[in-house]
Amino acid sequence: xxxxxxxxxxxxxxxxxxxxxxxxxxxxxxxxxxxxxxxxxxxxxxxxxxxxxxxxxxxxxxxxxxxxxxxxxxxxxxxxxxxxxxxxxxxxxxxxxxxxxxxxxxxxxxxxxxxxxxxxxxxxxxxxxxxxxxxxxx
Numbered sequence: 001x002x003x004x005x006x007x008x009x010x011x012x013x014x015x016x017x018x019x020x021x022x023x024x025x026x027x028x029x030x031x032x033x034x035x036x037x038x039x040x041x042x043x044x045x046x047x048x049x050x051x052x053x054x055x056x057x058x059x060x061x062x063x064x065x066x067x068x069x070x071x072x073x074x075x076x077x078x079x080x081x082x083x084x085x086x087x088x089x090x091x092x093x094x095x096x097x098x099x100x101x102x103x104x105x106x107x108x109x110x111x112x113x114x115x116x117x118x119x120x121x122x123x124x125x126x127x128x129x130x131x132x133x134x135x136x137x138x
Contacts, residue, residue, distance in 0.1 A: 003042045004096045005035060018074035022067070033067040034076055036060050038090055041097075045104065048093025050077075052086045 009015060009031065018030035036058060041048050050068075058064040068088055071077040080089040098106075 003035070003038045005038065006096065009034070014074040014076050018070040018076065021070040021073050026070070029061065029067055030070055030074070030076070033058075033061060033064070034071060034090075037068075037071075037077065037088070038093075038097075041090060041093065048090040048097070049080065049082050050088045050090070052088065055088060 006012075015027055015030050015034075019026035022029055037050050037055070040046075040054065040058075041050060052065070052068075055064050055068050061067050068077060072079055072088065076091055077088040078091060080087060
């Protein structure tokens, strides 16, 4: 799964604000934590939600909850509770990333297509479905 980062993030006012909150090397730490959180959400298809226990266990930083608090203060993340689990949500996650349901549906379609391709692989080329270019698969 891919994660999308806007290239404007490197000089976004929210990153600069988080940097001020964090102090020395704060911008790098904020940007890194934001990217790590985004990748975790996409990997686990959580629609932008990060349980606090997961954030606390991130090995990428000495004080991940302090970084999370800075991202919240800057408006990059927000505190949220889902199904009784305290955590954080990535601001505007859905505007840049596909939902977990969309990813699961795409994976299911891809799996069915690949299974059909495997099953038809044993048939003669003349019996196979044509590819997008209209020619039979070889």
